[in-house]
Amino acid sequence: MTNGSIALDVQNVSKAYATVRAVDELTFEVRQGEIFGLLGPNGAGKTTTIRMALDIIKPNAGTISVLGGPMTEEKKARIGYLPEERGLYDDMTVLDTLLFLGQLKGLSRTTARERAERYLHEVELWEARDRKIEAMSQGMNQKAQFVAGTMHEPELLIIDEPFSGLDPVNTRIIKNLLLRMRDQGTAIIMSTHQMQRVEEMCERILLIDHGRRVLYGPLDHVREQFAANAVEVDLRGELDHVPGVSRLTPRNGGYRMTLEEGVQPEALLQTLVTMPEVTVERFERVQRSLDDIFVQVVGREVADVEDEEEA
């Protein structure tokens, strides 16, 4: 598979449990060489979507194409998975666990050992290789599981909350490993509630709620779509009124300007540079955090559903 080719193609997929529609007509695709954020509130249908992609459960409708076709036993060796509900065999040592899981992914024992050694060094777990899983801390366990899910160097990696339970140092280790895998062409689907990580790492995102797609596309486009109608400006000079600005708030030696309806930031900039009493030193459109966008979208969705129910 080459960078940009489609690693996972989900088309109109639905899944229902009894009367609950967990996933509803969902469509998205993930490409090689990207980190794709799969977002949504608890119970939105993310895990069900992942499990259907991995053929752990079957969809009621729609099609899923993995690495160029339907899921097969052979393809399992080309896919890595770190589930949210995870665990390893308590009574096995770290190294034995990795050798076992690596061989299940099709590695020879020799290669599995080489990879396990390399990755354990990288995640700073080599010293704990002979320790039993049950004797390790949550963070160490988490890193061991990460290695178990990635040591076969998959083409498609699906990770659910990869940073939970990790301190900042270990978070950085895992983050760097993920970025390296992406650079090597791996398609990575990252499901997480840590919006900061998504902003740092993901090129594109899918936000689902109640099993439906509510946001989908490049992260930049999404942020642009939800950008606040405001700018932050540093300038020399005093201002008490600016045409086209509904609210002017002094902030950190500059101003935050909320634009009137229909006024574009470009027009405001033009206005400011033509004002003789001020000199513009910095002009920046206010970006809304993904966290805010998430809350806004999911909150609105919830409100919509409640409205529908009331109606």
Place this chain on the structure above:
Amino acid sequence: MRKSWLVAASTYRRHVRSALFLILTFGLPALMVIAGGVAVLAESGGTLLGTERAAPRVGYVDQTGELATVTSVTVGQGVVPFVSFTDVDAAREAFDAGDLDGYLVIPDDYFAGPNAGAMPTYYGEESPGPRVESGLTAFMRQAMLPDAPAWALERLENPSDVTYVAQETGQRIDQGPALVIRVATPAFLAMVFVLSVFGSANQMGSAVVREKEQRAMEMVITSISPRQLVIGKVLGMSLVSLTQIAVWIVGALGAIGLALTGALQIQDLSIPWSAVAWAALLGIPAYLLYAVLGAGLGVIAGDKQQARQLSGLLGFLGMGPLYFMGALVNNLGGPLGVGLTLFPLTAPTIALFRMTLSEVPTWQLGASLAIILVTLAASIWFVARIFRAAMLMVGQALQPRAILRALREA
């Protein structure tokens, strides 16, 4: 199949390294061997520990007046000295003084015959030991036949060790201990099977529940199909159980061997190899069948307690043939006997039981084997299907509706 073997090997290694397995597996036979060893030591009268006196001194009183004087007899590599006394009081006095280990009194009517005359009496310590016992036998032979050549005395130790052969078939007819071995072997194997499946179903169910509880399943299942995983788990756990059983059998045989040292000669043991072969042919796949069904019950169960209860029922099913024994004895080849021989869960026990008392037609054994193999394959398919549906349901039992849905979606 490679992945199934990987799972089997990993499962096997994990379980045989556990402290519980080591205690259960080696503790029991160790106790048996120790018990057997203690029995042997007691029987040996201290010979094995080197605490017995170098030459036990035995007195005798010949009230018949007919016996030749014997001063010593040879027993194995050693010599047992004998001292003659004219009357019982003198012999008792010497025993009380500590000069004798015991004394033998041959009554005056000894030669009146075994039906009319009294038998000799030995007075001594509580357990004279095999050396004294052998010495007394050798003494009587030598005292009665003082002029007999050495070879005759040797042959008289076992004068008529007859081999019985059926004229028509030319096959050896077992008698004595060999007959016991021929009859007891299938019964013993049937009992081993019943006890094994009882434990296996339980172990398997608990192992699957534990697997679900450890939450490693979701990761593993993206590397291996449910069918491969079920086969691997069943193989691994079965090998664990078979290892345990093998150690127990070796331990039991060791203990029995120690306890019976010298009582049976190896050449006396006529092992009924055809029964052993059928026990293996029927028993191993039937054992795997129980393990697969045990795994299935573990899949359905929500927790270990439920798994134990469900697999307990399966275990009782394995012991089911014992309830029919009374009815079977009178009509081994009747419809009930044949039916239970063909039913996969009772086949090994009933077939082996029938073999202890009569011949079982080969077609019945062959058909039974075929039915077991087909049932085993179907069970693996079934358990793999429900496994997929239940593996993510930690702490929840699989409801009948979910089982049906899992089978339908398959």
